[in-house]
Amino acid sequence: MVEVRGLRVRFGAVEAVSGIDLDARPGQATALLGRNGAGKSTTMRVLAGVVPPTEGTVHVAGHDLRTDRLAAQHRLGYCPDVGGLVPRATPWEHLQLAARLRRLDDWEDRARDLLERFELGAVTHRVTAGFSHGMGRRMSVVLAAFHRPAVLLLDEPFDGVDPLGVEATMDVIADARAAGACVLVSTHLRELAIEACTTALVLRGGAQVADVSAQELAGEDGARAYRSLLD
Numbered sequence: 001m002v003e004v005r006g007l008r009v010r011f012g013a014v015e016a017v018s019g020i021d022l023d024a025r026p027g028q029a030t031a032l033l034g035r036n037g038a039g040k041s042t043t044m045r046v047l048a049g050v051v052p053p054t055e056g057t058v059h060v061a062g063h064d065l066r067t068d069r070l071a072a073q074h075r076l077g078y079c080p081d082v083g084g085l086v087p088r089a090t091p092w093e094h095l096q097l098a099a100r101l102r103r104l105d106d107w108e109d110r111a112r113d114l115l116e117r118f119e120l121g122a123v124t125h126r127v128t129a130g131f132s133h134g135m136g137r138r139m140s141v142v143l144a145a146f147h148r149p150a151v152l153l154l155d156e157p158f159d160g161v162d163p164l165g166v167e168a169t170m171d172v173i174a175d176a177r178a179a180g181a182c183v184l185v186s187t188h189l190r191e192l193a194i195e196a197c198t199t200a201l202v203l204r205g206g207a208q209v210a211d212v213s214a215q216e217l218a219g220e221d222g223a224r225a226y227r228s229l230l231d
């Protein structure tokens, strides 16, 4: 569902990603873990078709991103680590536009349900310019998951989000997996990654230093193993 081979991304002299291989399958959730600057967001941006790879191949939902980017983007939902919301538009307008662009029918009940689950019901018709950081994060997750994408990419979805928002995000991930979607979650929060995901890819300085089952990073032993991967 998501297949990455030999991915490298350079920004001038900076090598943000230096050789990543990844296989993420339907019904699974994969965590991208690592410290600040490890290359998580750059990898997610490549998968979302926002940043082109310098080297390597990326297939998303069977589409090669180099030759078939729009088809791949049609099948994915992406919550970027920053931005992504139109300040002058309300949550309802965001969802209305997404529904039009994707030609969704009967989308209103799902839109209302997601906004309620993320406690955004009361601000459905308020412009997002005044949203707190956590409200913006929650709205970005709603938008990413709204059209039930085959590939759900969540970049730092838990960042600054309160416990109810975290729970709602966990539910969205579980629902997507149950529906056969392939989920990727970028975070530096090991414990939430373990709870949400089946496998974990640990990045350090742009390189992949581990590709393990999430359970291998659980508990005190897992915490020690994770720290040793980061040092």
Ligand SMILES: Nc1ncnc2c1ncn2[C@@H]1O[C@H](COP(=O)(O)OP(=O)(O)OP(=O)(O)O)[C@@H](O)[C@H]1O
Pocket: 011, 014, 015, 016, 017, 034, 035, 036, 037, 038, 039, 040, 041, 042, 043, 081, 188
């Ligand atoms: N557009 C860019 N131009 C130049 N350098 C960049 C650009 N985007 C990312 N980088 C660099 O690439 C490296 C990886 O950044 P990236 O944002 O992917 O890390 P990250 O793991 O997501 O970090 P964080 O946890 O802080 O979000 C960093 O050294 C960063 O400064």
